[in-house]
Amino acid sequence: QVQLVESGGGVVPPGRSLRLSCAASGFTFSSYAMHWVRQAPGKGLEWVAFISYDGNSKYYADSVKGRCTISRDNAKNTLYLQMNSLRPEDTAVYYCVRDLIGINARWGQGNLVTVSS
Amino acid sequence: QSVLTQPPSVSAAPGQKVTISCSGSSSSLGNNFVSWFQHLPGTAPKLLIYDNNKRPSGIPDRFSGSKSGTSVTLGITGLQTGDEADYYCVTWDSSLSAVVFGGGTKLTVL
Numbered sequence: 001q002v003q004l005v006e007s008g009g010g011v012v013p014p015g016r017s018l019r020l021s022c023a024a025s026g027f028t029f030s031s032y033a034m035h036w037v038r039q040a041p042g043k044g045l046e047w048v049a050f051i052s053y054d055g056n057s058k059y060y061a062d063s064v065k066g067r068c069t070i071s072r073d074n075a076k077n078t079l080y081l082q083m084n085s086l087r088p089e090d091t092a093v094y095y096c097v098r099d100l101i102g103i104n105a106r107w108g109q110g111n112l113v114t115v116s117s
Numbered sequence: 118q119s120v121l122t123q124p125p126s127v128s129a130a131p132g133q134k135v136t137i138s139c140s141g142s143s144s145s146l147g148n149n150f151v152s153w154f155q156h157l158p159g160t161a162p163k164l165l166i167y168d169n170n171k172r173p174s175g176i177p178d179r180f181s182g183s184k185s186g187t188s189v190t191l192g193i194t195g196l197q198t199g200d201e202a203d204y205y206c207v208t209w210d211s212s213l214s215a216v217v218f219g220g221g222t223k224l225t226v227l
Contacts, residue, residue: 035216044119044221045156045205059214095161100216101152101209103173107161 002026004096004108011114016086022079022096022108030054030074035100036081038092039110048094049081064090086115120145121206121219128225133196137222139206140188145217147187151208153180155200156221162205166191196226 008020020036036048049070050059058070069082079096093110122140129135139151153166164173166182169189181192193200206219 037218044203045154045162045207045218047207047216047218050216059216061215101150101167101207103164103167103171105152105154105164105167109161 002098002106004098004106006094006096006108006111009094009111009113011116012086013117014087014115017082017084018086018113020081020083020094020096020111020113024077024079024096024098027098029072029077032098032104033100034070034072034079035097036070036079037095037097037100037107038090038113039095040089040092043092046092047100050100051079083113086113088115091115119220120210120213120217121208123204123206123219123222125220126223126225128227129196130227131196131198134192134194135196135224137191137193137204137206137224138188139190139219141208141217142187142210142212144212145187145208145210146184146189148211149209151182151184151189151206153182153189153191154205154207156203156205165204193224198226200224201226 003025005023035050051070067085071080095110096108098106150168154162156162165180169184170182179194183190203221205221210217
């Protein structure tokens with residue numbers, strides 16, 4: 001059974017850093033591209049970042065470009081999102097998503113990040 | 118302002134049919150496949166349609182997808198109260214080199 005479990009969220013002051021993790025199980029993690037998607041309170045879904053199955057290709061939303069880094073460790077079946085210089089508008093539930101566009105799409109349950117002093 | 122445009126809300130009575138539109142551009146919907154997700158608050162979004170008009174196993178044929186040019190449409194027939202949720206279209210935008218979501222449509226089953 002496919003499982004994606006996010007962790008690492010919490011309350012962080014503006015300007016600080018946070019690293020989200022997503023532990024994958026139930027499928028061959030190294031064969032799939034992965035994404036981070038977020039939803040701010042009262043807002044719609046917003047794509048954050050993409051990483052190819054082998055980690056060689058990465059893309060970012062303009063809203064996080066230069067502040068966030070997506071990475072993966074295929075040996076540990078884990079996806080990461082390093083977020084720096086956090087802003088209040090980064091407050092959201094962050095979802096780890098397998099192969100977002102296509103038949104293989106699967107979402108985690110999400111992890112809340114709150115940026116507040 | 119989302120790259121893909123959806124109506125903020127739609128509504129219909131139980132048993133009726135509703136359609137949700139999603140319009141984009143040649144670099145998004147015009148040349149790339151679209152997926153549709155159903156999202157209930159507090160839960161993981163659920164894949165309803167992929168590759169514009171295909172249903173994953175387990176999704177009833179009450180849900181359908183279609184495409185015309187730079188627009189796609191999600192159709193839901195035989196509406197049930199359990200269909201009340203937010204619905205999102207999503208695709209790749211070749212010009213932006215980014216994934217783009219529609220703003221989401223809230224479905225109310227009256």
